[in-house]
Structures are given as C-alpha cells and as structure tokens.
Amino acid sequence: MNPTLPLSLFKSAQRNLTGRIRRTPQMDIVLDTGKTVTAKLENLQISGSFKIRGALNTVLSLQSETLAKGLVTASGGNHGLGVATAGAMTGASTTIYLPRNTPALKVAKLKKIATNVIVDGDVWDDANNLALEDARKTGKTYVHPFADESVIAGQGTLSLEILQDNPDIDIMLVAIGGGGLISGVASAAKLIKPGIEIIGVEAVGAPTLKNSLDAGKLVALEKIDTKANTLAPRQSAQVNFDIISKNVDQIVLVSDEEMQASAHWLWQNCGLGLELSAAAAIAALRFGAFTPPKNKKVCAIICGSGPDGH
Known part of the structure; x- marks a missing residue:
C-alpha cells in the first residue's frame, strides 16, 4: 500500500x-x-471506541455474497466490538478471536453482539494467527485491525x-x-x-x-x-x-x-x-x-x- x-x-x-x-x-x-x-x-x-469507523467503512465496501460468508477478526476488545457492531448493522455473522489478556467486561460485552467469541492465545498476535487460519479454512472475510x-x-x-x-x-x-x-x-x-x-x-x-x-x-x-x-x-x-x-x-x-x-x-x-x-x-x-x-x-x-x- x-x-x-x-x-x-x-x-x-x-x-x-x-x-x-x-x-x-x-x-x-x-x-x-x-x-x-x-x-x-x-x-x-x-x-x-473509534474502532467502529474503520470496521464499518471496511464492511460497507463488501459485496453481499462476501458478507454472507461472514466476518472474522482478532482483537484486544475494541476492534472486535467494532467488527461485531458493523456485522450486526449489515446482517453479517461475526467471529471474534480474543487473547486471554482481554478484560472480562469486554469479553462479556462481545458475547452479546458477536455471533462467535473465542478466547485463545497469550497476546493479540497469537489470537490473530487463529483468526487468519479461520479465514483461510472458511472463506470468511478477515478484517484487519490496523493494516488495511x-x-x-x-x-x-x-x-x-x-x-x-x-x-x-x-x-x-x-x-x-x-x-x-x-x-x-x-x-x-x-x-x-x-x-x-x-x-x-x-x-x-x-x-x-x-x-x-x-x-x-x-x-x-x-x-x-x-x-x-x-x-x-x-x-x-x-x-x-x-x-x-x-x-x-x-x-x-x-x-x-x-x-x-x-x-x-x-x-x-x-x-x-x-x-x-x-x-x-x-x-x-x-x-x-x-x-x-x-x-x-x-x-x-x-x-x-x-x-x-x-
């Protein structure tokens, strides 16, 4: 880029x-x-948080057939909430991977909005590798928190x-x-x-x-x-x-x-x-x-x- x-x-x-x-x-x-x-x-x-700005701008650019396959990302919490909210606004299912250092309150909040929440990995980089693998296997669209x-x-x-x-x-x-x-x-x-x-x-x-x-x-x-x-x-x-x-x-x-x-x-x-x-x-x-x-x-x-x- x-x-x-x-x-x-x-x-x-x-x-x-x-x-x-x-x-x-x-x-x-x-x-x-x-x-x-x-x-x-x-x-x-x-x-x-501000994260809805980037997440929603990205999701709004996707075709309906792409949205139908769902969204996946990894997050320390806020980006996940942004993607989950953008998914809810556009009717797309969302899978959010969180590292184990994510605050419990954010995990609980995400579980109310996202389709699927998975807590795994010590830090964001670990959770992100799992999200990328999920996208490769399922065809979901991976929404990067910063490099996009x-x-x-x-x-x-x-x-x-x-x-x-x-x-x-x-x-x-x-x-x-x-x-x-x-x-x-x-x-x-x-x-x-x-x-x-x-x-x-x-x-x-x-x-x-x-x-x-x-x-x-x-x-x-x-x-x-x-x-x-x-x-x-x-x-x-x-x-x-x-x-x-x-x-x-x-x-x-x-x-x-x-x-x-x-x-x-x-x-x-x-x-x-x-x-x-x-x-x-x-x-x-x-x-x-x-x-x-x-x-x-x-x-x-x-x-x-x-x-x-x-």
Whole structure:
C-alpha cells in the first residue's frame, strides 16, 4: 500500500459513515498542569471506541455474497466490538478471536453482539494467527485491525471531524496500538493542514512503533508488559510503519501508572469513564512525556470507554 493516501479516500469514508456513527463532540479540559487541551471524545462513539469507523467503512465496501460468508477478526476488545457492531448493522455473522489478556467486561460485552467469541492465545498476535487460519479454512472475510487501507481511511475520518469543527488545532496526540488509528489520523491531518504536529503515545511496556522507528525498520517485541492490552501487539505492519515514518513527528511513552492516574483524574474531574489506553494522550501531557509550546492548541484523542478510572 502506498504510504501517501489521497484525501479523497478519507472523504469517501466520511460519506460512508455519515448517519451511521456519531460525530463525537470535542470538549476543552483544563489539566492540572494548567494547560487547556481539546479532547475528542471517541469514548462516546457507538461500540465504545473509534474502532467502529474503520470496521464499518471496511464492511460497507463488501459485496453481499462476501458478507454472507461472514466476518472474522482478532482483537484486544475494541476492534472486535467494532467488527461485531458493523456485522450486526449489515446482517453479517461475526467471529471474534480474543487473547486471554482481554478484560472480562469486554469479553462479556462481545458475547452479546458477536455471533462467535473465542478466547485463545497469550497476546493479540497469537489470537490473530487463529483468526487468519479461520479465514483461510472458511472463506470468511478477515478484517484487519490496523493494516488495511479501508480501516485506516475510516480511522482518519477523525481528523476530518476534528479540523472541520476546530481548524485552529496545531498538535494532535494519538495513542498507538498496532498503528491503525495514528496512520489514518496523521495521514488525513497532514493532507488538510501540512504544518500540524502529530505525537504518538505508546505504553512503556509495549513500545512497538517507537522501537521500530528508532531501528529504522519494523521490529517485533520480545515481550509485552502493560495492562493496556489494546496498546499491545508485539508487532505492527509494514504499511503502518511506512505511514507513521512519513507523517508522525514524535512518539513518546507513558507508564501504566500514569495512564491509570490520568484515567482516574478524567473520571473525577470530567466524568469520563475510560480504559487505560484512552487516557494515554492525557497522561503524556500530565506527566511530561510531551510538553507542547504554550501558544499551541492541542487536541488529545480520547479513544475508548471503560471502567479503568473508577
């Protein structure tokens, strides 16, 4: 896939999704550092996170005979919920493979929506191998959580919304798991506003893309050591690495403790119920992993809901 995606791809995805998902609000938050940051509240999105954007954009591109064979994917939870919701919206059966580190609440939620939920493998990469094998054997369509053009285009609709509603944003902070969200957000944002700065945020215990950028090539982590399981594949994909190399200005790291404290702070001060990964961008600002210039307007993407701050 070409690491330079056209703006038309993101605008087409936005047309596909309009009226089917929520145009989530943006809210200004004054952090305890004194910095005011605009938060894009994807925790209020249907399915509970931004993942419905890429999943539904992909599923809507499929022919009816392909949909009839069903969908299959592997997920840390949120992408699975996105695919299961997209399947329910289009009448397609869905099989979701989850690693054993998936939170029990997400497993329970998925079992109410998906046709079939299978919990197996230590981390996402293991569950993903099982999903790929299922697709090979059954003819189901495999929906990749991050290394797919239509998924990246769907996630990039976030930038269109953010900059349409708030064109003065100078810097965006984006959590990174496999890299699908930041690939879409960074690509679309730079097409609309070339001078915008994109800061990725990874967990200290899963620096998949930071290690890859530092090495100048895609690398696989030997182990994962974070409770933020949606930020924790051992390896990204070449397409995401290429897009991120071209469009992301910096990647910073935050600890589980910093994400936990920030999720708690956001619950106590803003009434936002988030999972650890959704507090990553705010954690980077609160604990100094990234300090923006005082005159720059910052947007932090709050990527998913959950009970981790309660």
